[in-house]
Amino acid sequence: MNLNPFVYSQRLMQKAEMETFKKKDSFRVMQKAAETCFNFITKDFTNKKILVICGPGNNGGDGILIAKYLYDKQKNVSLYAPLGIAKTEDSQKALALLNSSTLIKQNVNFEDYDIIIDSVFGVGLNRPVAEELQSLFRNVNNSPARVIAIDMPSGVRTDTGQVDQVAIKADITLTFHRLKPGHLLLPGKEYAGTIELLDIQLENLDSETRIFLNTPPSIKKINNTDHKYSRGTSYIIAGTQLIGASKLAALAASQSALRSGAGLSKLFIAKENKEAFKPHILEEMMVLYEDQQELFEIIQKTKIMSLIFGCGIDINQSNIKLLKFILDQPINLVLDASVFSLIKQDESSFLNALSKREVITILTPHKGEFERIFKNTNDKIHDCLNAAKKANAIILYKGSDTVIGTPSGEAYLSHLSSPHLATAGSGDVLAGLIGGLLAQEYEGVEAAKLACHIHSQCGIRLGEGLIASDLLMEIPNVLKNLYAVQ
Template structure:
C-alpha cells in the first residue's frame, strides 16, 4: 500500500530525524536519491546538459547538491537561481566546486538546449500557483524536449489537497522523499507529477496516513473468497433497484457489475425486468418493490431510476448497507441518509457532487479531496467520488485514492457497472470504504483490459471484471 502524509506530519518527522543526525545529513540523503534518479532517467550522464531551477528553500538545496553529484559524473550542470541572494549557500558552493555553473544568459535558451530540467523551485511549503518568473520557466520546460524531474513534488501544486491554483510544473518524474504527499496521489496535481519515485530517507511516521492507495496485494486480501460451506446467502445477495422505462440499460449494466462482483445472487426490482432476464437469466426478478423482493445483504439504488423517488425512499429504509448512485443521489433526502444506522456508500461523479454541495463542478474538480470529505461529513456516509483518480472517504480516517483506470472508462454506463460491483462487495460483507476502494480498483483494471488502448463499452468493462479479479488474486 502506498501511503501519503500531510505537510505538517512530514515536517514534524523531519525535525525529529534532523535532531539525531549530523547537520546537513538529511539533505544529502535526499540529494543522493535525487541524483541517482536523474542519472537513471538520463541513461548516459557524461556529456548531458542539465538545468537546475533553484528556489530559495531546502528544495533548491536538494537540487543543487544533486546537480553537484551529476557534475562530478561529467554532466554539464547549470543552475538558474530564482532568488540569487537567498540561494542555498552550501548547495551552490558544492555545485561550483564540482564544475557546475550559474546561468549567465537567458534561462529559456538553456532550457531549450537541455537534456534534463530539475524543478527545485518550491517544496512542500508551496500552496498557490507559481509566481510570474517561475511560471515562465515552467512553460519553457514544458515546451522543451528535456525530461523534467520535480524535487519532492511539482512546484505550484498543493501538497496536501492536490489542488493546482495557477501555473505549475509538469514533470515526467517526481522524486519524493520519505513518504508520498497526498497531492501526488490526487488529481489534478497527480497529473502534473508524472511517474513518482519514493526515496527512503529514514522518516518515522504515524501508523495512520492521510491518504492511501491500495495495490494488488491489498486488494487480494480484501476480496471475498467462498469457502467449502458457502451458499448463495453466505456469499451475499445484492438487491438492485435501478432502471426505468427510459433507461432500462442502466438496470442491465448494474446487474452485470453485481453478477461479476462476487455475490451469491442478484435480486432485481424495477420496470426493466424483461431486459435484465433477457441478458442475465440467473437474476432473481421481482415486481413487488424492494421491501417484498426477498432477503438481501445490501442494496444498490439509483442508476437510471429517473424520478422514482418512492423506490429510493423505500430502499433507504432498509436496515442493510446501501449504495446510492446516479438519480438516487438526486432523489435521496439528506436527513434520511444521515439518520440511517446501516452503512451508506454514495458514488457521485464531480457534477453530481457539485449539485449536492451547492457549488460549481469546477470547484469540485479542483478540490477533489476537500469536496469528497465535505460530502461524506454532510451525509454521514462513505463517498466514492468518481474521476481520473477515484477518491473514497468516510471523513473519519484516511482517504483512499485509486488511479487504475483509463480515460476510455468515460463512457455511458460505466458508472452503473461500478455501482453493481461495489454493491456486490457490500453484500459480501466488506465495509463501505473497502467495498468502494476494491470496486474502483477492479473496475479501473477491467477498463484497461477491455480497452487495451481503444474505445470500450460498459458491457465490455463488466465482462473484464473477471480478468481483473484473477489478475489481482494471482
C-alpha cells in the same frame, strides 16, 4: 511507482522532517536527499547536458547539491537560480560545498539541455506563482528536454494537486519518504509524470496520516461447500419510467454484481415492465411488484444484505418517496446516478435521514452529481471527507483521481485510472461491483476500495474503445490476477 500505502500531507511531511532533525543534522538529511536523486539520475541518464533550476529555499539546496555531485563526476551540468540562490541556512551550506561559481548561469536557453531538473519549490509552495516564473515554467514545458522534478513539480499544490496558473510538467518526479496528495490528484498527477519514491530515512509518522493509497484488500476465498445462496444476493431496484435507460443500467449493475462473486443478483421490476427484461435475465432473478406499496412490503419482508438504487431511474415524486422509504430500512445501500438529483429535491430531509442510518451507505457521485449536494472547493480530499461526515456515508467520489472518503475521516486515493472509463454504463458496473461485494459481507470501505480497484484495472487493461459490457467480461480476469497475488 513504489506502493507504500501511506500518503503524507504537507503539514505531516514537515513534521516528519522536524522530528528527524531532532536526531540528525538537517544538512546531512539534505545531502542524503540529493545523493539519492543523484544516484537515480546517473543510473538512467548518462552523457546528457543537464540544467538544474534552483529556488531560494531548501528544495533549491537539494538542487545545488545534485549539481555538485554531477559536477564532481564530470557531468555536463549548469545551475540556474531565477529567484536568487541559497536563502536558507542549509542551502547556503550546499552553495559553500559547490565551490564552483562557473556552474551558475545568469541566462539560459532551455533548448540547449537534454535534462532539466526542477528544484524550485518542491512541497513548500504556499503562494501563487509569480508572473516571471510563469513564463519560465512555460519555456521549460515547451523545451524538448526531459524534466525531472524534485519532490513536487513546481507550481503544483502539495495537498490538493491544484495549479494556480502554470506548473512545470515533469516526466519524472523524485519524491522523498512518502507520496503526497498532489502526486495523485488532478491536475497535479498529470504534471508529476512517473513517480519514484526515494527513502532518505525520515521519521516514520505513518500512524498519524489519515490519507492512504487505495491498495486492494484481500479477496474472500470461495469454499468448496459454497453455493449460490451462501455467496450472497445483491438486489437492484430498476426504474419504471425510462424503460430503455432503466433496463440497460439495471442489467449492467446486476451482471456486475454477479461477476464480483455474488451468488445471485435480483431485480425489483414493475410487473408492467416484465416483458422488457425477460429476454435478458432468468425469471427467478426478477422480483415483480404491482405498485409501490407492494414493493415496500416486499422489501420489508425480504432479508436484503445489499440494495443498489439510482441506476437508470427517473426524477419524480414516486422515486423521492421510494428513496425516503429505503433510507429508513436497515439495509446496506449503494446509491448512484439519479439519486443525487432526488436528494436535491428535498436536501435537508434526505441528509437528515442519511445521518440517522446505522448500516452501510455508499454514495458514488461523479463531479457533477457531487456538486448538486455538497460543496466543491477544489480540495477533493477535504470536500469528500466533509461530504462523508455530512451524509454519514462512504463517498466514492469518482474521476481519474477517485477519492473514497469515510465518515470517520480516512481518505483512500486511487493511483490507477483510465480515461476510457468515461463511457455510458461504466458507473452502473461500478455500483454493481460494490453491491455484489456487500452481498458477500465485505465491510463498506473494503467493498468500495476493492470495487474501485477492479473497475480501474478493467479500464486500464481494455483501453481505447471499451464499452460497459466489455468491463463485465474483463472482471473475471482482474479477479484471477488478484487471487494469484494473495
